[in-house]
Amino acid sequence: MTFGKGCHLHLIDGSAFIFRAYHALPPLTRKSDGLPIGAVSGFCNMLFRYVSDDHGADAPTHVAVIFDKGSHTFRNDMYDLYKANRDEMPEDLRPQIPLTRDATRAFNIACEEMEGYEADDIIATLACQARDLGGRVTIVSSDKDLMQLVGDGVEMLDAMKNRRIDVEGVEEKFGVKPDRVVDVQALAGDSVDNVPGAPGIGIKTAALLINEFGSLEELLDRAEEIKQPKRRETLIEKREQIELSKKLVQLDCNTPLEFTLDDLEIKEPDPDTLLSFLTEMEFRTLTKRIADTLHVEAPVIPDTNPAGANPAEEAPDWPAIDPSAYEHVQTMEALQVWIDRITARGYVAIDTETTSLNEMQAALVGISLAVTPGEACYIPLRHTEGGSDDLFSSESRAEGQLDPETVLTALKPILEDDAILKIGQNMKYDAKIFAQNGVRIAPIDDTMLMSYALNSGIHNHGMDTLSERYLSHQPIPIKELLGTGKSAITFDKVAIDKAVGYAAEDADITLRLWHIFKPQLHTARVTTVYETLERPLVPVLAQMERHGIQVDRDTLSRMSGKFAQKMAQLEDEIHTLAGRKFNVGSPKQLGEILFDEMSLEGGKKGKTGAYATGADVLEDLATEHELPARILDWRQLSKLKSTYTDALQDHIDPDTGRVHTSYVQTGASTGRLASTDPNLQNIPVRTEEGRRIREAFVAPEGQTLLSLDYSQIELRILAHIADIKQLKQAFADGLDIHAMTASEMFDVPLDEMTPEIRRRAKAINFGVIYGISGFGLARQLRIPRGDAQDFINRYFERFPGIKTYMDDTVAFAKEHGFVQTLFGRKIHTPEISAKGPRAGFARRAAINAPIQGTAADIIRRAMIRMPAAIEGLPCKMLLQVHDELLFEVESGAADKVITAARDVMEGAAKPAVHLDVPLVVDAGQGANWAEAH
DNA sequence: GCTATCACG
DNA sequence: GACGTACGTGATAGCC
Incomplete structure (x- = not known):
């Protein structure tokens, strides 16, 4: 096939792939000889993901990976300091570079490089050739130096963000069309590549100048016309340096290539070549995965170093994750086999399927179990069938299910057995579901919390992330079963045979993650963090969430009414002041009114091109004009109404009459909790009007709310x-x-x-x-x-x-x-x-x-100790707000609880840490949260 | 689904 | 007048 119209060339920036792979992964080594292979492993994974990705309408017909070769290029001949401030390549990366070439060839992808030229020049040359022949080009890179090539069928793809960059994307970045990008770069310079540019001029200023004069040459010729003296002098004095900078950033479209576009046509990989390379690298997981994809048997990689376990090594030698291999448990005999296996094993990975993400509303639909990687089962309990869309058609219990009560009765002894460890991903959820069914699940391990203790700040800790990262496996997306949006169904409506694969897979994945994380906790020295700050908090939070806090709907509803009235008044005033009607809630329209129509000073456009109208901006404007002040008033009311007095009412549970937040234990990288659905950690307090919302958070009859908070912790x-x-x-x-x-x-x-x-x-x-x-x-x-x-x-x-x-x-x-x-x-x-x-x-x-x-650790320690400290007292811990704990107590016992809780909080650092400063806790009490705080 | 805005510690 | 800047969160509305 000759390259031409209808062809689509993908050019992958190889160096970018390598560096991303290198930095994204821990320093893996080959087990047999310790050769560093982390970057090669990541590179192969990225390449495999890229080629197996369905690119839809952007699918390639031709593809090549382009690499840099040598460090001396023709640009160094022009300017010897070019890229002079680059750091040395890390020691353990250098030997991996040739291996990435081998990897590319093993995938049967064209792999090109050229002495004396940068990868960018080869990419430029190929892109120009392809474009001139009428084809399309996708440059897989986010390097801004390549943006000058965009246009006429050439686009870039940021593989990391999976975002295509077209002419508009380039304009967003540089403020000019792609053909003027080099002009802007010549002026702005580049500290990373050590391109000097014009001192004192950055991208913004450069774009401004280029747009005014049309081109760099025009600008330099007419530099005298520039008003700003300093800028004018710079452009005149540094002309030579600027012109050199342009040559440095200008990519060369005439690199003498020794191959043609036709050589880059996509070819299927040869299984033997590819697998023998992967085997040689000892990539166990990837070998298996690719063998599966190619429908051939995976070669066995000998375990040459069985004793010296390398904790950063890839996943152990497990069978591939295969949803069709899981068992559907539908008889008590089959269940008993699982119970026996679990008892013999001493641990089990477990996952529950329910009708809702809201644990208070959720009904248990099924349970999955796993004891060995690759062997898992699903026990459906409450699946229905029929029903369809017709409101009147009856739903009936699906076939192939055991009686829920019987199953729970059979499993309860296991779930509550001190000698059997229950492993889950986000166990707080499952613990709450079981609690609702009268089961107190313990002891537990939680892979989400293990990951958090190990890797906070690196990635998030959801099952999908962990599975892809540590098992190189993408779990079945739940939306494949439930659909999305309005037409989404609940899990009980999913056909059981489909549910088995999905549900049991989660238990299998959880078990594998547990095997990987458990030894890592020790080597990373975070076992104590996990065991004293993370795991024991799970039942405490579950209890608090299930208990909830009483919120008075009438109080909120009355406030909403008042806010609505005031907002309507303000809206009239605002429209009068503005001279016309507009949507007060639209920052875009407001910006146009303030800065275009009323021509107020201080209009600044952000990166989206809209004026900023934040509170700080409006406060400055408020001294000049009345409108911004009214807007601020309106905004405050609008926030209070929509986010609090309206939305909180929707969160009152119909069964309990209380609001049940959900704490995310792994939400904040620092160890703080996050509160969602609703967020009860940002209930207003700073303004008088806002603080009144706390009056709706009340204690039941005969009880009192207590607030204890750390002073200046x-x-x-x-x-x-x-x-x-x-x-x-x-x-x-x-x-x-x-x-x-x-x-x-x-x-x-x-x-x-x-x-x-x-x-x-x-x-x-x-x-x-x-x-x-x-x-x-x-x-x-x-x-x-x-x-x-x-x-x-x-x-x-x-x-x-x-x-x-x-x-x-x-x-x-x-x-x-x-x-x-x-x-x-x-x-x-x-x-x-x-x-x-x-x-x-x-x-x-x-x-x-x-x-x-x-500070987060200290209040966690207090929370973990609190249940024992207040045991026997008629009191419940309800909420945590970073440095505050809120309790509900029978009024007569308030002082007793304050004493007990304060002791725990003030002494929470001890004995692990002895602070040189005292911790002081202030306490308040009242019928509602406003009074207590 | 992204951005701007604003509520909290 | 290089750039952008106090840390950590979540919910809502507007807008594409």
């Missing part, structure tokens, strides 16, 4: 970790910490302290916890940036331990790839050595994580 932890003498003393003396800071910084005696000075010190105290910057503090305090920087400098002078802590923490993160809390929780910081603005984010997150995380 993060600052106390900072004082301890950074070892700040003055702060520790102030906490020991029970002083006003912000006033103390202010006094120390601004040399004002405590008795002469003004609220303004104290306010500034408070902002700095919080800023420090967040990894302060002059810019951030300036914005917070609305003071000039220089002044803010002066404050910070003075703070560091007075409390030198803070600076040391920050520097040490960042250095630790750079060395180890994670930071730690006082209790050993690891928070990984994969971006810490990134380039550009991301580095700043990662740096601040690394500084904040040990502080926020230690």
Whole structure:
């Protein structure tokens, strides 16, 4: 087939694949001889995924992987500093480079490189040729240097985000059409490639200039016309450097290639060649997977090092995951066989299927079990059939099911047996379902929590993520069974034969993950974190969620009514002020009114091209005009109504009359909990109007709500970790910490302290916890940036331990790839050595994580100990809000509970950690949350 | 499904 | 006048 119209060439940027694979994976080595092969393994996985992906209308007819060769190219002859600031290639990556070529050839994909040219030039040449012949081109890369090629049938594909980049995408990035991208790059330069560009000009400014003058050449010729003196001088003086920069970024479409497009036609891989390469690399999982895909038998890879288990090694030698191999249990005899196997084994992976994600509403539909990888079963209990779409047709119980009560009675002894470990993924869910069926499941292990203890900050911990990452297997998507949107069905309507494969697969996957994670907990030294901070929290949270909190619907409904009235009034005022009607809730329309129609100052467009109309912007405008102030009022009411007084009513459970939130234990990388459906950790409190929403959270008749919260816990932890003498003393003396800071910084005696000075010190105290910057503090305090920087400098002078802590923490993160809390929780910081603005984010997150995380660990310890501490008292723990615990108690016992709970909370760090500062807990009580807080 | 906005600690 | 910037979350509305 000759390349031409109708053909579609895919060009894969090989180096990008390699580096992504290298950084995404732990340093795997080949078992037999220790050869580093992590990057090759990742590369093969990515390549395999890419070729087996259904690209739909963008499917390739021709494909090639393009690599860089050598480090000296014709660009170095023009400019010897080109790419001079690149880091050396990591030691363990270098030997893997030739193997990635072998891998590409093993997949029977064309693999091209050329001495003296960069991969980008080969890509450019091929793209030009293909385009000139009327074909389409997809460049698989997100490298901005390649964006100049886009257009005329050439597009890019960011394989990571699975996003295609077309002409518009390029314009978004560079502010100009692709054919002017090199002009912009020539001006802006590139610190990564060490392209000098024009000093002081970045992409934004460059795009502005190029769009004004049409081209770089025109701009340089007419540089005298530029108004800004500095910019004008730069362009005149640095002309040569800019022209050189353009040559450096301009890709060469005339690379002398020794092959033609026709050589790149897609070919099927030869199973023998491919499998022998994979076998040689000892990729057990991938070999099996690819053998399956090619419908040939997988070669056996000898286990050459059975004793010295390599924890980072790939999945062990298990049978492939095969949903059709699982057992459908439909007799008591068959169930008994499973019960016997479980009892003999001492552990079982378990998963429940239900009618709803909301555990309070969910009915148990079936149970799956696994004891050995590859062997799992599903016990359907409440599947229905018939029914269809007709409202009146009757649904009946499906065939092939055991009686739910009988099965639960048979399984209960196992589920509650202290000697049998129950393994699940997100066991809190299953524990709640079983609790509803009168079963108290224990003891447990939870693969989601293991993953969280091991890898917080690296990836999320859902089953799909874990399965793909650690088993290279994509589980059956639930939507294949249930459908999506309005037509989605519940699990009880799924045909049993389909349900078996899906449900048992989950148990199988969970069991495999458990086998992988269990030894890793020890080698990563997070067993204690998992066993003392994660696992024991599961039953505590399950209890709190099941109990819920009473919310008064009438109170909310009355508030909604009032808010609606006020909003209508405000809307009229706003329309009058604006001179026309518009949707007040649309930031886009509002921006146009404020900045285009009314021509107010300070309109700034964001990356989407819309004006920013956030509260900070509107507050600044409010001094000039009344409209922004009314908008702010309206927004506040709208938020309160839609998110709280309206939505909360929908969350009141019809059976219990209470609101049952769900805590996500693995939601926040720092160890904090997250609360969803509804989020009860962001109920308003800062404004008077908002705070009244808390009046709807009430105690039942004869009971009282108690709120206990840690006072300044993060600052106390900072004082301890950074070892700040003055702060520790102030906490020991029970002083006003912000006033103390202010006094120390601004040399004002405590008795002469003004609220303004104290306010500034408070902002700095919080800023420090967040990894302060002059810019951030300036914005917070609305003071000039220089002044803010002066404050910070003075703070560091007075409390030198803070600076040391920050520097040490960042250095630790750079060395180890994670930071730690006082209790050993690891928070990984994969971006810490990134380039550009991301580095700043990662740096601040690394500084904040040990502080926020230690506070999170402390309140978790308190929560875990709380049930025993309040046992026998007529009281329930209801909610956690990061540094606050909310209880419901029979009114007479309130003081007793406060004493008991406060003891637990104030002593929660001990005995594992002895803090140099006291932990202090404030308590309040009342008929509702507003009063208690 | 993404973005802007805003609620909390 | 290079860039973008305080940390961690979740829910809602508008808009494509």
